[in-house]
Amino acid sequence: RHFASRNCLGAMAQIKLKWNKEEFDVTIEEGSSVEVFKTQVWTLTSVPVDRQKYIGFPGGILKDSDDLMAKVNKLKPGSKITLMGTPEGKELKAPEEKTVFEEDLSPEEKARILKEKKVEIPPAGIKNLGNTCYMNATLQCLHHVPDLKEAISGYQPPAAEARDIDAVLTAQLRTVNSQLTSTTDSIVPMQFVMALRQRFPRFAEMQNGAYMQQDADECLRGLLTSLSGTLKGSSEASNRVDELFGYRLKSSLKCLECDEEPPQDSEELSRVVMCHLGTQTEPVSHITQGVQLSLKEHIEKNSPVLGRNAQYEKTSALESLPPYLIVQFARFGYKGANDWAGTAAGKVKLTRKCAFTHTFDIFDCASEDLKKKLSVGRLKKKEKEDAELERMKKALDKSSTDDVEMKPAEDAEAAAVGVEELDTGYYQLVGIISHKGRTADGGHYVGWTLHKKADGKDLKDDMWVLFDDDDVSFVSWKDMTGMGTDLCGGKADTQIAYINIYKKVTVTADAGQALGASEDKDVKMESASGY
Numbered sequence: 001r002h003f004a005s006r007n008c009l010g011a012m013a014q015i016k017l018k019w020n021k022e023e024f025d026v027t028i029e030e031g032s033s034v035e036v037f038k039t040q041v042w043t044l045t046s047v048p049v050d051r052q053k054y055i056g057f058p059g060g061i062l063k064d065s066d067d068l069m070a071k072v073n074k075l076k077p078g079s080k081i082t083l084m085g086t087p088e089g090k091e092l093k094a095p096e097e098k099t100v101f102e103e104d105l106s107p108e109e110k111a112r113i114l115k116e117k118k119v120e121i122p123p124a125g126i127k128n129l130g131n132t133c134y135m136n137a138t139l140q141c142l143h144h145v146p147d148l149k150e151a152i153s154g155y156q157p158p159a160a161e162a163r164d165i166d167a168v169l170t171a172q173l174r175t176v177n178s179q180l181t182s183t184t185d186s187i188v189p190m191q192f193v194m195a196l197r198q199r200f201p202r203f204a205e206m207q208n209g210a211y212m213q214q215d216a217d218e219c220l221r222g223l224l225t226s227l228s229g230t231l232k233g234s235s236e237a238s239n240r241v242d243e244l245f246g247y248r249l250k251s252s253l254k255c256l257e258c259d260e261e262p263p264q265d266s267e268e269l270s271r272v273v274m275c276h277l278g279t280q281t282e283p284v285s286h287i288t289q290g291v292q293l294s295l296k297e298h299i300e301k302n303s304p305v306l307g308r309n310a311q312y313e314k315t316s317a318l319e320s321l322p323p324y325l326i327v328q329f330a331r332f333g334y335k336g337a338n339d340w341a342g343t344a345a346g347k348v349k350l351t352r353k354c355a356f357t358h359t360f361d362i363f364d365c366a367s368e369d370l371k372k373k374l375s376v377g378r379l380k381k382k383e384k385e386d387a388e389l390e391r392m393k394k395a396l397d398k399s400s401t402d403d404v405e406m407k408p409a410e411d412a413e414a415a416a417v418g419v420e421e422l423d424t425g426y427y428q429l430v431g432i433i434s435h436k437g438r439t440a441d442g443g444h445y446v447g448w449t450l451h452k453k454a455d456g457k458d459l460k461d462d463m464w465v466l467f468d469d470d471d472v473s474f475v476s477w478k479d480m481t482g483m484g485t486d487l488c489g490g491k492a493d494t495q496i497a498y499i500n501i502y503k504k505v506t507v508t509a510d511a512g513q514a515l516g517a518s519e520d521k522d523v524k525m526e527s528a529s530g531y
Contacts, residue, residue, distance in 0.1 A: 013072045019045050019083040028072055034064045046087035056081035124179070125186040125470035129193050133469055134216040135203075137447035138223065139173075139189075140467040141431040141501055143180055144449040145324060151231045151240040152177055169195045170230040173223070186470035199226060216433050216445050217272075217328055217499060224271055245271045245326055248319040250367050255312050256298075261305040267319065272326045273365075277350050287356040287500075291327065291365050317367040321423050324430075325362070325502040329354060329489075332440040347440040353490035356429070358450075358462055358477060360502050363425035377422030380507045419508040427502035434487055434495040446495060448480065448487075 017024045024044050028037060038049045054062045058074040075081075126136040143149055157163055157171045172192040179187040197204035200222050205212045224241050231240035246269050253264040275290035277283065284290040295316040303310040332347050363374055430450045437443015447467040451474065454462050462477040480487050487497040 013069065015072060015075065016080060017041065017044075017083055018080055019047070019085075028068065030069060032068055034062060034066055034068050037068055041083060045083065045085075046089070047083065047085035048088060051085040053084040054081055055084065121184055122472040122474060123465060123467075124183050125467060125472040126180075127186050127188045128469040129188070129190065130211040131213045132193060132211070133445040134214045134219050135193070135196065136469050137433045137445040137467060138216050138219045139176060140180075140447040141433055141449060141499075142220075142223065143177055144431060145244070145501065147244055147323065148227075148240070149177055151244075152227070155231060165195065165199045166226045166229050169199050169223075169226050173227075196222075213440075213442055215332070215440055216435070220326070220433070220499060221272065242269060242271070244324050245322050247271075247273075247322045247325075249316050250319040251314055251316040253299075253312050253314045255303055255305070255310055257310040258303060258305050261303060271322075272328050273318075275327050275329045275354065277330055277352055277354055283352050284354055287327065287354055287360060288362075288364060290329070290354055291362070294330075295365060317370075318362065318365055319367050319370055321362070321366075321370070321425070321504060323504050325360070325427050325504070327360070327500045327502065329496075329498055329500075331435065331496065331498050349435075349438050349440065349443075349492075351438075351489055351492045351496060353486075353488050355488050356497070356500065358429045359505075360427040360429065360500075361425055362427065366425065374423055374425040377424040377507050380422055380509050381424050381426075384507060419510055421506045421508050424505055424507060426505040428505055429500060430503045431501035432487060432497050433499040435498045436493065436495045438492055445498075448475075 012030065013028045015026050015028065017026050022045075024041075026037070026040060026044070035049070038052050041047065041052060042049055056075075056079060057071050059066070059071060062071070126139060128136065152170065152174050155170055155174050157167045169192075172189070172195045176187065176189045176192050179189075196219075200218075203211075203214050203219070205214075224245065228239045228241040233239045233243045248267055249270045250267050251265070253266070255261040273291055274294040275284075275287055276293045277290060278293065284293060297314050299312050299314060300309050301312055302308070331350050333350060334347060363371065363378070366374060428450075432448040433445060434448065435443055435445050446469075449465050449467070450462065451465045452459055452463040454460055454477075464475050464477060464480060466473050466475045479485065485494050487495060489496045
């Protein structure tokens with residue numbers, strides 16, 4: 001507030017006080033103290049005495065011990081005094097909700113808030129604990145298999161006295177899955193690593209005082225072996241691992257040197273399909289070709305009819321399809337020592353290109369009996385796709401005159417009776433473990449998992465998540481198979497797919513419906529639970 005002027009009337013003086021946008025005429029009697037003056041101002045402005053600060057009085061700050069009238073008499077005509085202070089009832093109030101800064105949040109609280117606000121953030125990563133990238137990539141891919149994650153989350157270990165190392169490893173994996181789900185920060189699975197190295201001593205091998213790089217395929221197979229003994233299946237005789245990844249492989253062994261020897265037929269349960277890469281003179285160019293090549297091999301064994309070793313041909317075919325199909329590319333081989341070249345024996349990496357896409361058709365690798373079953377599902381799938389195209393065509397034809405709501409086949413009226421699920425032989429790629437480097441004993445592993453499928457509108461390309469230890473980011477399918485990085489191979493010093501994980505695609509139709517007699521409402525395409 002400013003004292004605008006001074007008007008001395010005998011034993012009285014009048015000054016102008018400015019406060020905010022208001023001005024007041026304040027009369028000061030001869031002999032008035034500073035305290036009395038401040039009390040007058042308080043009655044005019046509601047600014048308490050202890051909050052009043054004045055600018056414009058001669059001599060600087062107005063003190064309670066100053067001679068008020070002497071200061072007023074020194075004011076020049078037209079001068080103003082400013083009052084600074086907050087009135088009662090206008091004080092700053094503490095916020096009703098306490099302000100919490102992001103850096104003060106725990107990773108779990110941050111993840112919960114971001115999830116509630118539907119903020120798109122990358123999932124949690126895993127710290128590298130000394131050449132453990134092979135393990136981190138494997139854990140991330142398995143963690144993003146919903147059915148397996150559910151089984152691990154529901155695992156209850158036995159009592160301490162009955163607990164073996166597989167039970168300990170599974171319990172630690174359950175903890176890892178829980179941590180990856182509940183936080184946005186990278187986790188440090190030290191207890192799991194210790195259990196893994198105890199269960200599989202190979203992963204504890206050291207060289208020059210540091211843990212050695214290991215094979216992601218051996219880690220994957222080892223974990224599935226342990227989990228198959230701890231995760232119970234839908235029946236007493238089954239386990240959850242084989243229910244999700246296991247398939248029956250039918251084989252026939254025929255002697256090539258003796259037609260009189262009958263073929264030997266056998267059937268076994270497997271969890272991984274191999275994809276051979278051919279030779280330098282006859283390379284494999286596509287994943288289907290590589291899998292077919294792995295299902296036919298020549299071996300030498302004793303012939304009971306000939307009484308000597310003979311050449312045999314073993315041909316195999318899939319007799320059943322698992323919900324999740326694991327395909328391993330035969331990227332690593334053994335190369336013997338070469339004294340002339342001065343090279344030692346060891347594992348070598350095959351970097352030649354083997355093309356694959358986000359879908360995989362395994363029909364040509366199935367047995368004849370399975371092919372008959374798949375043909376039914378494939379026809380249903382084709383009928384469904386044709387019906388959807390016809391629906392879209394009709395909608396477009398009418399769009400110029402009518403408002404037409406285009407509904408996908410999934411929204412069609414559901415059948416009143418039960419439905420049956422039919423295999424098609426098609427699989428959707430949902431996870432990749434890749435390796436960068438020239439040897440199996442070195443290099444670097446990362447994991448990739450499918451995040452969102454392209455919808456042709458907001459998302460033009462499939463969106464994936466790249467797990468590079470604790471560095472996690474989103475990446476499009478085009479960037480995974482482009483010029484810089486091509487997971488199909490061909491470049492030695494970039495990431496190349498080593499293990500692909502696929503999810504089965506099925507169709508549903510009315511139970512007992514005749515082949516080729518379905519209507520739109522009777523067919524529904526879906527994945528085998530999950531994505």
